[in-house]
Amino acid sequence: MFQPVATQIDFPAQERDVLAFWARTRAFDRLRELRADSDKRFSFIDGPITANNPMGVHHAWGRTYKDLWQRYFAMKGYNQRWQNGFDCQGLWVEVNVEKDMSFKSKRDIEAFGMERFIGLCKQRVLNSAAMQTEQSIRLGYWMDWNDPEELRWLAQKIVEDPQQVITLERNGQPITGTVEQIVGRLGLPELGGSYFTFSDENNYQIWSFLKKCHERGWIYRGEDVIPWCPRCATGISQHEIDTEGYKDREDPAITVRMKLKSFDVSQATWVSPQARAKFDHAPGKFLLAWTTTPWTLPANVMASVGPKLTYAIVRQLHKDGELAVYFLSNKTLSILRGEYEVLGEIQGEHMAGWTYEGLFDDLPAFIDAHKRWQDKHDGRTFAHTVITWDGVGEDEGTGIVHNAPGAGPEDYQLGKQHGMPKIAPLNEDGYFLDGFGELTGKHAHEVPDLVEALLKAKGYFYRRDKYMHRYAHCWRCGTPLVYRMVDEWYISMDELRYAMMAVSEQINWIPAFGKERERDWLRNMHDWMISKKRYWGLALPIWEYPDGTFEVIGSYEELKARAVEGWEEFDGHTPHRPYIDKVKIKHPVTGLIGTRVPDVGNPWLDAGIVAYSTLRYRTDRAYWEQWFPADFITESFPGQFRNWFYSLIAMSTVLEGRMPTRTILGYATLLDEKGEPMHKSKGNAIEFNEAADKAGADVMRWLYARQRYDDNLLFGYNALNEVRRQVIIPLWNVYAFFVTYANADGWSPKPQEAQEQPTMLSALDRWVLARLAETTNAVNAALDAYDARPAALAIEKFIDDLSNWYVRRSRERFWGSQMTTDKEAAYATLYEVLTTLARLIAPIVPFISEVMWQNLRNADFRIQNPEDNRRLRESRRAFSVHHQPYPQPRELTEEERALLREVALVRAVVALGHSTRAQSKVKVRQPLRKAMIVADDEARRAILAHYDVITDELNVKALEFVEREGELVSYRVLPDLKKLGKKLGADLPKVRAGLGQLDPSSVVAAVKAGQPVAVNGVSLQPDEVIVQAVPREGLIVAGENGIVVGLDTTLDEALIAEGLAREVVRRVNDLRKTAGLNVSDRIHLAYNASDRLRRAIADFADYIAGETLSVALSEGQLADGVSASDAFDGEQLTISIKKVSDR
RNA sequence: GGGCGAUUAGCUCAGUUGGUUAGAGCAUCCCUCUGAUAAGGGGAAGGUCUCAAGUUCGAGUCUUGAAUCGCCCA
Known part of the structure; x- marks a missing residue:
């Protein structure tokens, strides 16, 4: 007996049962044992998930792919490593620990103590890893997982006292060390489980990578002005500022007037001689410069103009009586306040070399910088100078840019070019350094008012506005960035760039545009900044x-050999x-x-090294050779081109000059159902646990699997419900149907050896098996190419065919009370289909496939029963569906291909017939005399071969082929444009029109006789004319692809009576259902009916009794029966039924 | 500013080498079937294929330009 299957089922609850089943039977361990000796290897390397917070549904997307292909290749017999990875080091952990501890700055960390702080970082990583492990397991993700409780225990121990000695047991062996040492060895061979990028091995492997870079002369310390987070007090590398790093922000835009000291207007043009005179007489002449970062003004050393831009010279009389002349680009005059008079204009290139009074020359910081510059330049006096720069635009501002080489990246480059001093105003927390007068000690983002006041006092202020713009923010903590001049460590990309491009070319990128993206990034990328002035991370x-x-x-060994001090403390x-x-x-x-x-290292170093560190590159080169390069990696591609994919390729290029993986699968971004990014603050985020509890992991996984990689996934419960309704429920219903009837009939699968005698399969059976083979082929091909979507869609189509054609058409075969050869064939076929299908879908939906497999394969087995589970585990068999071999592709036979074509045609005829029924308003329950069909010879053969199917589906007594046009159809003749277009060219429209003029029947006659057709002087060959049968207007028919179906809707008494009998059957069966009877229960049936109906029931008594399993049929009412009354087709009916106790 | 991609039904998307009447799913409405079904089937309605120009006998498809929206990089 199979376990009974309920049709209404709580899938998430069932998934939890399966998880318990896997845990009790150690199904995953058994799989590893079964594949351990295989010489086929599938090497997957996991891109480490940041062990920081609970998993989101976007993580589940990628993890579904990871699990899908690992399961697929496991079923194909490949040995695997099954190692998950956690990304552990870096700023994002620090930021969260700081939040937990309410730390405001690095000073708070120092005060708290670096060692304790780092302990908290490790604790947070371990706790997050424990949670993500549990969630991954819930997703059905099979990996060599750590025990989450052990991770939590370690997390607790590491903050308690990292130096306490503990012992863990692995394979019966004790492993002893301090907590810190044990945690540092997580993921290593002796401890197993997920790899952690904070492991000693990972860190030392990066050391060897960096040393190799250094040996080649690529590591250098560089001064640059870089984006800087004043809260985290660290530089943000180019790799880290992605689009999410930009946010809208309102800043004050200040326009300053820089008073000219020396200038040359000989190249200017003047509107009049008077204008020139007005210019000369104006006491003050100023450049107008504009900035949205007022805090950079105190560091100003020069001003740049666009050499090709034209600058207006304007005069303004201010309210206080001051008469001033301003220079600004002539497209930005709208920034001027009040009335002005244009005096003339001058090209930007002619303004180069002018000098102006510094805005803050009196500040000690500037005086110092000036002095230093003077010493370097043989005592020459420094002057604030106007330079030309192509980067100056006039879309906003004044067309004159103030430059602070110590506070802006482009400014820094310009300052270098022009030999200007660099003034760095901010400390690492974003506060002004000493030497900036009143500004000193104030934060960059709080000084606009003060800067404005200081400028006003000096007469340099012009105006202030509010300005909304996209501004770079820290990707971890959301603080607006500043730019700081700093020393950081870099890996030069000059040589490495091209080697990396060559390696990237060898990789199979999916989707294909990934290769181009990566190439683009590599071509343009700057040197790789690898340092961070922080605490928790790789020690450079x-x-x-x-x-x-x-x-x-x-x-480690090299350091030990070289250490002259401090080794004891460190070791x-x-x-x-x-x-x-x-x-x-x-x-x-x-x-x-x-x-x-x-400094500590950039965290992408940590992730990039894993193709080496986790494959024992330093310790077991033979092992590494076996598993390197990976066959497959997958991550979401936004961002990863310059992060993980990049660092993985970079490090492998340096270490071995080889590709780290053969295939990279990238997929797009997960959004909410409206296409908007999910954010907790917006309230549209869906937690992984919530989705899994509500929809179930299988449903989620199917949604992920059918998604196009390069499209964003619009994730939500509507989409999930659709998947459940369209895929999971139909599948479940077919399975439930099978189990229900097989149990009722006491059918059980024959043992393998007894199946030598082939069962006599019906055409329907052979058809569904051919469809199964076809589907198996498509799924194998798609999964081999790492293309999940076609695989999922092929299975969806198959489930639909199975449910809506095979089972529906086969239903009656299962009904009879006797076991017949045909029934046996139907059971055997459906059993074969379901057990194959369970294996086929197992990598995508591991839960439902396991439930089906266990019940179908193990008689009287209860998945929830620990005792049953134990017996299965001890059987040492390949008991799980995930232990089975994957259904293998095979060539279809010619007969199978023909059968598939035939059934497709038959189903088209049936659909047309239903369409005709709908038009004629005659319901399908009413039998009709005949259907009339127009079809070509091939279609006719197919129709005749499936005659009974069509008559049954359409509920007609007979099919009749209509020989000639006229009855149902007329013909339309069309030119074959593909053939004639090339031949006729410009004459085509003429011929086309001409053909339309001819009598279609004579053209058809000619074509059928193989004669050419003359049209407007052109002779058309028979194969250049297309003949289409079209339904004749006025008749109730439907047509498509040359097949037309019509119905004879005339009724006689016999047909009407039969229709009524079917109405009765349906009502009785409805009543059986509502009365809660089993499908095999026998009943007594009694009825009261109006005259015509009574006669119909009498005429079709046997039919009604058979269809309703009535052992007795009588007029009247059953005393203790269940009753129902109804009126239809002008007739009255009351029925009552009663279950017969036993057969 | 540069590069890549997209724009087709209310929504999400297909649309094969240019070819005759541009499709699917969801949603809507109508009808219907049902002893596996929280289902299924049929039908209706819904489109100036973003716009403009060009190539061609013929353009959703090819070319050019424009607009809008993504993504990547400056």
Whole structure:
């Protein structure tokens, strides 16, 4: 017996049962054992998920793909590593710990203690990893997961006391160490489980990568002006500012007037000699410059104009009586306040070299910078100068840009070019440094008012406006960025760039545009900034000497050999701050003592190294060779071109010059159902747990699997419900149908060895098996190409065919009380289909496939029963559907292909017949005398072969082929444009019109006789004319592709009586259903009916009794029966039924 | 500013080498079937294929330009 299957089922609850079943049977471990000795390997490398917060439904998207292909290749017999990864180090962990602890700045961290702070970072990572592990398991994601409880325990221990010694057990072996040491070894072979990028191995492997870069001379310390987060007090690298880093923000826009000291207007043109005189007489002459970052004005050293722009010279008389002349580009005159008079104009290129009074020349910071500049330039006095720059535009502002080389990236480059001093105004928290007078100690974002007041006092202020713009914000904490001049560490891309491009070319990018994107990024990218002035992360293995030289250390062993100080304090700790900072080395030649730079590394280094660190590159090269390169990786592509994909390729290019993976699958962005990004604050975010609880993981996974990779996924409950209704429920219903009837008939599958005798299959059986084979082929081809969507769609189509054709057409075959050969064939076929289908869908929907498999394969097995589970586990069999071999593709036979074509045709005829029924308003329950069909020879053969199917579907007594046009159809003749277009060219319209004029019947006659047709002097060959049968107007018919179906709707008494009998049957069966009877229950049936109906019931008594399983049929009322009354077709009917106790 | 892509029914999207009447799913409305079905089937309605110009006998499809929207990079 199969376990009974309810048609109404709580899928999420059932999934939890399956999870318990897998846990109790250790199904995943069994799979690993079964594949351990396989010489086929599928190497998947997981892109580490940031172990920071609970998983979102967008994570589940990618994780579905990861699981799908690992399961698929496991079923195909491939051995795998099954290692998940967690991204652990970096600013995002620090930011969250800071939030938890209400820290405001780095000073708070220092005060709290770096060691304790880093302990909290590790704790947060471990707790997040535990939660994400649980959620991944809920998704049905099979991986070598850590025990979440153990991770939480470690998280607790690491903050309690990282130095306490603990022992974990693995495979019966004790593993002992301090908590810190054990945590640093997570994911390594002896501990197993997910890899953690904070592991010692990961960090030291990055060291060796950096050393290799250094040996090639690519590592350097560079001064630059970079985007800087004043809250996190760290630079934000080019890699990290993505589109999400930009937010709308209102800033004050200040227009300043810079008083000219020297100028030359000999190249200016004047509107009149008087204008020139007015210019000369004006006491003050100013440049108008505009900025949206007022805090940079105190660092101003020069002003730039567009060489090609034209500048207006205007005069204004201010209210206080001041007469002033201004220079600004002539497209920006609207910025002027009040009336003005244009005196003349001058090209930007002729303004170069002019000088002006500095805005804040009196500040000590400027005086110092000036002095330093003077020393460097043989005592020359520095002057604020006008330069030309092509980057100056006039869409906004004044066409004159103020430049602060210490506070803007372009300004920095310009300052370098023109040999200007650089004034850096801000400290790392965004506050003004000493030497800026009243500004000192104030935050960059709070000084606009003060700057305005200071400028006013000096007479340099012109106007202030509000300005809305997209401004860069910190991607982690959302603080508006500033620009700071800093020293950071870089990897030069000059040489590496091209090597990386060559490696990227070898990779199969899906979708294909990924290759172009990556190429683009590599072509344009700057040197890779790898340092961050923070605490929690990779300790950059760079040791600096007092003379400014530095060394890169490549390993723990090397550091040990080179250490001259601090080794004792460090040894036994993970290579993190603060302990690593204690170690000093000695320069072998100069004897100077080197100190580690305090910076930590860019987190993409951590993720990029995993193709090496997790494959034991340093410790077990043979193992690495077996698994490298990966066959497949997948992540969401927005962002990853310059993050993980980039760092993975970069590091593999440096270490081995080889591609890290053969295939990269990228997919788009998950949005809400309206197409808007999900945000917690907007209230449109859906938590993973909530979606899994409401919709179920299988439904979610199917939605992900059928998604086009390059389209954004609009995720929501409507979409999920659609999947459930269209795919999951029909599948479940077919399965439930099978189990219900098989149990009623006591049918069970024959053991393999007994199946030598082939069952006599009906055409319907052979058809569904051919469709199954066709589907299996399509699914294999799609999954081999890492294309989930065609696989999912092919299965959807198959489930639809199975449910709406095979089962519907087969239903009666299961009804009889006796087991017949045909019934046996139907059971055997449906069983074969369902067990194959369960395997076919298993990688996509692991839960429902397992439920079906367990019930269909294991008699009297209860998935929820621990005892049954135990027996299964101990059987040592390949018991799970996920242990089975995947259905293999095979070539279809010619017979199968023909059968598929035939049935497609038959179904088209049936659809047309239904369409005709609908038009004629004669319901299908009413039998009709005949259907009339127009069809060509091939179609006729198919129709005759499935004659009974069509008559049954259409509820007609007979089919009749209509020989000639006239009865149902007329013909239309059309030129074959594809053929004639080339032949006739411009004459085509003439011939086309001419053909339309001819009598279609004579053309058809000619074509059928193989004669050419003459049209307007052109002779058309028979194969150049297309003949279409079209339904004749006025008749109730429907037609398509040359097939036309009409119905004879004339009724006689016999037909009407039969129709009434069917009405009765339906009502009785309705009543059986509402009365809660089983499908096999026998009944007594009694009725009262109006005359005509009574006669019909008498005439069709046997039919009615058979269809309703009535053992007795009588007029009247059953005393203790269930009754119902109805009126239809002008007749009255009351029925009552009563269950017969037993057969 | 540069690059890539998109624009087709109310919504989400197909549309094969240019070819005769541009499709699907969802939503809406009508009808219908039903002893697997929270289902199923049939039908209706819904389109100047973003706009303009060009190539061609013929353009949703090819070319050019414009507009709008994405994404990537400056």
